[in-house]
Amino acid sequence: MKTFKIPIVASLVIILIAGSVGMLANSYIQLILLFLFVNSIMGMSLNLINGYTGQFSLGHAGFIAIGAYFTSIISTSVPFPSGLGALPVAGFITIGSGLVAGLVGYFVGLPSLRLKGDYLAIVTLGFGEIIRVSLNNIPFFGGAIGISNIPSFPELNFGGFIIDRFLVALIFATFWAVTCFFFIWRLLNSSPGRGFLSVREDEIAAEAMGINTTKMKVQAFVISSFFAGVAGSLYAYFTNYVSPASFTFLMSIDAVIMVVLGGMGSMTGCLASAFFITLLPEILRSLKDYTYGIDLRMVIYSLALILIMILRPQGLFGEKEIFHHWRKNDKSTT
Amino acid sequence: MTSPLLDVQNITMQFGGLKAVDSFSMQISKGQLAGLIGPNGAGKTTVFNMLTGVYQPTSGQVVFNSKSLTGLKPYQISHHGLTRTFQNIRLFKNLTVLENVLIAGHQHIKYTWWDIMTLNKSFSLEEKALNEKGKQILNIFGLYEKWNEKASSLPYGEQRKLEIVRALMTSPEMILLDEPAAGMNHSETHNLMELIAKIRKEFNLTVLLIEHDMKLVMGICENIFVLDHGVKIEEGIPSKIQSSPKVIEAYLGVDSETH
Numbered sequence: 001m002k003t004f005k006i007p008i009v010a011s012l013v014i015i016l017i018a019g020s021v022g023m024l025a026n027s028y029i030q031l032i033l034l035f036l037f038v039n040s041i042m043g044m045s046l047n048l049i050n051g052y053t054g055q056f057s058l059g060h061a062g063f064i065a066i067g068a069y070f071t072s073i074i075s076t077s078v079p080f081p082s083g084l085g086a087l088p089v090a091g092f093i094t095i096g097s098g099l100v101a102g103l104v105g106y107f108v109g110l111p112s113l114r115l116k117g118d119y120l121a122i123v124t125l126g127f128g129e130i131i132r133v134s135l136n137n138i139p140f141f142g143g144a145i146g147i148s149n150i151p152s153f154p155e156l157n158f159g160g161f162i163i164d165r166f167l168v169a170l171i172f173a174t175f176w177a178v179t180c181f182f183f184i185w186r187l188l189n190s191s192p193g194r195g196f197l198s199v200r201e202d203e204i205a206a207e208a209m210g211i212n213t214t215k216m217k218v219q220a221f222v223i224s225s226f227f228a229g230v231a232g233s234l235y236a237y238f239t240n241y242v243s244p245a246s247f248t249f250l251m252s253i254d255a256v257i258m259v260v261l262g263g264m265g266s267m268t269g270c271l272a273s274a275f276f277i278t279l280l281p282e283i284l285r286s287l288k289d290y291t292y293g294i295d296l297r298m299v300i301y302s303l304a305l306i307l308i309m310i311l312r313p314q315g316l317f318g319e320k321e322i323f324h325h326w327r328k329n330d331k332s333t334t
Numbered sequence: 335m336t337s338p339l340l341d342v343q344n345i346t347m348q349f350g351g352l353k354a355v356d357s358f359s360m361q362i363s364k365g366q367l368a369g370l371i372g373p374n375g376a377g378k379t380t381v382f383n384m385l386t387g388v389y390q391p392t393s394g395q396v397v398f399n400s401k402s403l404t405g406l407k408p409y410q411i412s413h414h415g416l417t418r419t420f421q422n423i424r425l426f427k428n429l430t431v432l433e434n435v436l437i438a439g440h441q442h443i444k445y446t447w448w449d450i451m452t453l454n455k456s457f458s459l460e461e462k463a464l465n466e467k468g469k470q471i472l473n474i475f476g477l478y479e480k481w482n483e484k485a486s487s488l489p490y491g492e493q494r495k496l497e498i499v500r501a502l503m504t505s506p507e508m509i510l511l512d513e514p515a516a517g518m519n520h521s522e523t524h525n526l527m528e529l530i531a532k533i534r535k536e537f538n539l540t541v542l543l544i545e546h547d548m549k550l551v552m553g554i555c556e557n558i559f560v561l562d563h564g565v566k567i568e569e570g571i572p573s574k575i576q577s578s579p580k581v582i583e584a585y586l587g588v589d590s591e592t593h
C-alpha cells in the first residue's frame with residue numbers, strides 16, 4: 001500500500017523522537033510535548049480557512065471548545081475501557097467531537113461566509129464568545145467550574161511488556177496530527193484544494209472560471225471546524241479537565257498568530273510556529289524569576305509579530321513549504 | 335433559421351441615477367467572431383458583467399444555448415459554457431501559471447474526495463490528463479516554458495494571454511474577451527489576433543471581443559455592435575460600421591481620448 005506509506009513512516013519517526021524525549025522527561029514536559037500536537041492541529045486547521053481560503057476567522061476557540069466539551073461529556077458518562085479498548089473508544093469519541101464541531105461550523109459558516117474580511121472576523125469572534133459564555137452559564141456543562149475527571153489513556157500491558165500511558169497518549173496524538181496534516185496536504189494538491197486557493201486569490205475570477213466560491217468557503221470552514229473539534233478532544237484527554245476559561249478569545253488569537261507567523265498558506269511554516277507558540281510560554285515561565293514575575297508572553301508575541309511583518313511580511317515561510325528548499329531545481333524559489 | 339447561440343434581449347443596467355446600459359439587444363450565432371465597440375465608458379464591460387452574472391440586469395434577459403441565464407450565479411453560467419477574460423486583469427496572482435490554468439478545469443473533475451485521500455488511480459490519471467491539457471493550451475500561447483512561474487511575475491502581455499488560456503480551460507462554447515490587446519504594442523496585438531482566430535477554429539469557439547481600436551476590430555470581426563452612452567447605435571458587417579455616420583460621430587466626439 002503506497003497510499004499510506006509516507007504517513008505511517010512519518011508517524012513512526014514522530015513517535016520515536018517524541019517518545020524518546022518524553023520518556024526521559026517528567027510528566028510536566030510530557031504534557032508540553034502532547035500540547036505540541038494539539039496546537040499543531042489547531043494551527044493547521046485554521047490555516048486552511050485563514051491561510052489557504054483567505055477568510056479571516058477569529059472564532060477557532062469556539063470550535064475547539066465544542067470538541068473538548070463533547071469529549072468530556074461523553075467520556076465521563078460512558079464506561080471508559082481500561083485496556084487496549086480505550087484507543088478505539090477514544091478514537092470514535094474524537095471523531096464524534098470533530099463531527100459535532102464540523103456541523104456547528106456548517107451552520108455558522110453558511111450565513112457568515114457571505115461577509116467579507118473584517119466583518120467575518122467580527123462575526124466569528126462573536127461566535128467564539130457566545131460558545132464560551134454559554135458554557136459558563138449552562139449548569140449541564142458544569143458552569144464556570146467546568147468538567148473534571150475526564151479519563152486519560154491507560155497504560156497497556158502486553159503480557160508483561162508495558163507501554164507507558166504517556167506513550168499511548170502520544171500514539172493517539174500522533175495519529176491525529178498526521179491525519180490532519182495529510183488530509184489537508186492532499187486536499188491542497190487536488191482540484192478542490194486549488195479551488196480554495198482561487199477563492200483567496202480572486203473570487204470574481206474564480207466564479208467566472210466555474211468555481212462555486214460559496215461552496216468552497218463552506219467546505220473549508222467545515223473541515224477546519226472538524227479538526228478544531230479534534231484538537232479540542234485531544235485537549236480534554238490530555239488535561240483531564242475543561243472549563244470555559246480555557247477557551248477564551250486568546251486561544252483564537254494564538255491560532256491566528258500561528259498562521260500569520262508561519263506564513264499564510266504554508267503547512268510546515270504553521271507547524272514551526274505551533275512549536276514556537278507552545279514552547280514560548282514555558283521558556284518565559286522559567287525566566288519569570290528574572291523578570292520580577294511579569295509575564296512577557298504578550299510583549300514577545302507583539303514584538304515578534306511586528307518584526308516579522310516588517311522584515312518578512314509574507315510570514316516566516318511565506319507560501320513555501322520547507323521541502324521546497326531541499327529541491328535543487330526549484331526555479332520558483334526567489 | 336436556427337436560433338442564435340447568444341440572444342441578448344433588451345438588457346438594461348441602472349446604477350443609481352446612471353443608465354450604464356439601456357435596453358441593449360444582440361444576437362450572435364454559433365461560430366461567429368463578433369466585436370463590441372464604443373468609446374470609453376460606453377457600457378461595454380457592463381454588458382459583459384451582465385452576460386456572466388457579475389451583475390443582474392435591471393431588466394431584460396440573456397438566453398444562451400436556448401436557456402435563460404436570468405438569476406444564475408457566475409459559476410453556473412461558466413458551467414453552461416460561457417466564460418470570459420477581464421479588462422483589469424484578474425489572475426490568481428500568487429499562484430503559478432499552471433495552477434491558474436488547472437483551477438479553470440475544476441468543473442470537469444470527476445474524482446471524489448476518497449480518490450484524493452487515497453491517491454488512487456482515478457485521481458492520478460485525471461490529474462495527469464488535466465495537467466497535459468493545461469500545458470497543451472499554454473503551449474499554443476507560447477507560455478509553456480513559464481508554467482512554474484508565479485502569474486504576477488509575467489509581463490503584462492503574457493498575463494493577458496494567460497487569462498485567455500485559463501478561460502479556454504473551462505472548455506467553453508463561447509468566450510468573451512474584454513480588451514484582450516489593451517497595453518500591447520502593434521506586433522503583439524497582431525500576434526494575439528492571429529491566435530484568437532486560430533483557437534476559434536481549433537476549439538470550435540464563438541467569440542465576442544471588446545476592443546477600443548476600431549481598425550483592429552474591422553480587420554477580424556464578422557459582425558460588430560457599437561455602443562455609445564449605453565445605447566446601441568449601430569450593428570452590422572465592418573464595411574457598414576465604417577461608413578455609418580452615427581459611429582463616426584460617436585468616435586469623432588471622443589477622438590482625443592482614443593490612443
Ligand SMILES: Nc1ncnc2c1ncn2[C@@H]1O[C@H](COP(=O)(O)OP(=O)(O)O)[C@@H](O)[C@H]1O
Binds near residue numbers: 354375379
Ligand atoms: N459598479 C458600478 N457602479 C456604478 N457605476 C458603474 C459601475 N460599473 C460601471 N459603471 C459606470 O457605467 C458606465 C459604463 O462603464 P463600463 O461598462 O465600464 O464602460 P466601458 O467598458 O465601455 O468603458 C461608466 O460610466 C461607469 O462609470
Ligand SMILES: [Mg+2]
Binds near residue numbers: 378379380421
Ligand atoms: Mg471596459
